[in-house]
Amino acid sequence: MRTAALRLAAATLLLAGCGAQEPPAPPTTPTAATRAGDVSTVDQASTERYRYDVNYPALAARDATLAAALRAYGEQRKREFLAAAEGAPRSADTEFVPWELHLRFDVRADTGDFLAIVATGEAYSGGAHGNPVIASFVLHRASDRVVTMADLFADAEEGERALGDYARRELVARRAAARPLDNAELRWLRDGTAPRPENYAVFAIDGDGARPARGLVLIFPPYQVAPYADGAVEVAVPASVFRELLRPAFRGAFEKATQ
Structure with missing residues (x-):
């Protein structure tokens, strides 16, 4: 199984495949830790066609605006990845390598005024290496806004x-x-x-x-x-x-x- 290396980068998921269609196997049940006090939340699943894991940090209640922005970004990336992976053709003449999406959000700085989180990861759809995924989210607490x-x-x-x-x-x-x-x-x-x-x-x-x-x-x-x-x-x-x-x-x- 290929282990994807996480690299910091702004990249889109450019996904490709080859061959004839086969119906995908049912996915394993995505798991998410949602209880108060959890260190993080992990959304993950695996089938014969794809694997994905999205790791969210645990944030304080006062940072709910930022948590919502992270969740929206992670869900968007996951939807794009699954739509491409489930529709990718397969060939009986070529060994199919499952597509992979790995994404995590890490706190880079918390100065009181600002909380900065960087998302890093990789989407793999064949080829020499995956496509890097990188984004940032900076919450200005006084205005409760994620700022550019x-x-x-x-x-x-x-x-x-x-x-x-x-x-x-x-x-x-x-x-x-x-x-x-x-x-x-x-x-x-x-x-x-x-x-x-x-x-x-x-x-x-x-x-x-x-x-x-x-x-x-x-x-x-x-x-x-x-x-x-x-x-x-x-x-x-x-x-x-x-x-x-x-x-x-x-x-x-x-x-x-x-x-």
């Missing part, structure tokens, strides 16, 4: 440009330590860090429980700024880079620059 990067800034493009400039310098320095970057690689970095919403869809708060937060963690999925083999690439951006560009409601949640 654009929500944080008074001018989203200006904020993303500041983040991108910092990230690009950091990534160039990392890569150049091994060898000089060629023009194609530099264009790749410029495109992947350009001030566009899709480039900043996945992020977390940089904090360890002590508020205010140190900054933001940009999470670039595979292929966005580096080859697939590099996996997801993270850059921590200190609050001093962007704090004055934030909407006033969010500035107090990030530390001020030290003199």
Whole structure:
């Protein structure tokens, strides 16, 4: 049985198969731990056609808005996966490898002001490797909203440009330590860090429980700024880079620059 490696990445489930149809076997009963106090909730099932497991964290009652967002995302991913897996053709001439979906939600930071969760996983439908799945969910507790990067800034493009400039310098320095970057690689970095919403869809708060937060963690999925083999690439951006560009409601949640 293939064990899928979990990689951080924003990717869609691009699912394919081959051959003649056979009716799927009845699935095993999905299991879910739902009692108060459970460490997590696991939704899982297995048939001869597919296997899936979706792992949800246990969250406090005050974070119900975030819990609902995680559940909605997990259910959407599962529906897409099952629809494709159940309709995939099979061939008598080719050994069929069950499709797999693995997804988990992990707490990345809880600063009091923010609770940040990153979803990572993989959908496998044959081929050399699975398709990475990556997303982030950042709850601003004072407003009880799951916020996007654009929500944080008074001018989203200006904020993303500041983040991108910092990230690009950091990534160039990392890569150049091994060898000089060629023009194609530099264009790749410029495109992947350009001030566009899709480039900043996945992020977390940089904090360890002590508020205010140190900054933001940009999470670039595979292929966005580096080859697939590099996996997801993270850059921590200190609050001093962007704090004055934030909407006033969010500035107090990030530390001020030290003199």
